Amino acid sequence: MKRIILIVTLLVTTVTFAQNKNAKASLEVNGVCLMCKERIEKAAIRTKGVKSAIWNLDTHELKLIYDERKTDLTKIQKKIIAVGHDTKEMKATDEAYASVHACCKYRDEDIQKDHKMGKSN
Numbered sequence: 001m002k003r004i005i006l007i008v009t010l011l012v013t014t015v016t017f018a019q020n021k022n023a024k025a026s027l028e029v030n031g032v033c034l035m036c037k038e039r040i041e042k043a044a045i046r047t048k049g050v051k052s053a054i055w056n057l058d059t060h061e062l063k064l065i066y067d068e069r070k071t072d073l074t075k076i077q078k079k080i081i082a083v084g085h086d087t088k089e090m091k092a093t094d095e096a097y098a099s100v101h102a103c104c105k106y107r108d109e110d111i112q113k114d115h116k117m118g119k120s121n
Contacts, residue, residue: 020068022051027062027073028088029055029080032106032115036085039100043083047076 029040037055040062044053049070055062064076081092084100086107097107105111 022065023068025064025066025073027064027077027080028060029062030060030086030106031055031057031104032112033057033103035101036104036106039083039104040080040085043079043085044076047071047079050076 031037031040034057037057040055041053044050044055044062044064047066049067050064051067052065053062062080064073066076077087077090080087081090082096084092084096084098084104086092086097097105103111103115
C-alpha cells in the first residue's frame with residue numbers, strides 16, 4: 001500500500017512540475033513605431049499569466065516571460081492580433097488592423113519606408 005501511495009505521489013509531483021512557472025519565449029510581431037510597441041506590449045501583458053513583454057522595434061521580436069499554468073503562446077498571440085498586429089503564425093483580421101493609428105499601418109510599404117527614414121515616430 002505504501003508503494004502505491006509513493007508512486008501516485010511521484011506521478012502527481014511530476015505532472016505538477018511539467019509546466020514551467022516562468023517560461024520564456026519570443027514571437028515575431030509586425031509593427032513600425034513606438035505606438036505599435038506600446039500596443040503590442042500592453043496586449044501581451046494584459047493576458048492573464050504574462051509577467052513580462054518587451055517588443056523590439058528593430059527586430060520585431062517580442063520577448064515574453066509567462067506562467068505556462070495560466071496561459072500559452074496561442075492565447076498571447078490571439079490578444080496581439082486582436083489589437084491589430086500580425087505575428088509570424090497568426091494574422092490580424094482586417095477589422096482589427098483597421099483600428100490601428102494611421103502611422104501604424106505596418107502592411108503599407110510607404111508607411112514602412114517613412115518610419116525607416118525617420119519621418120514618423
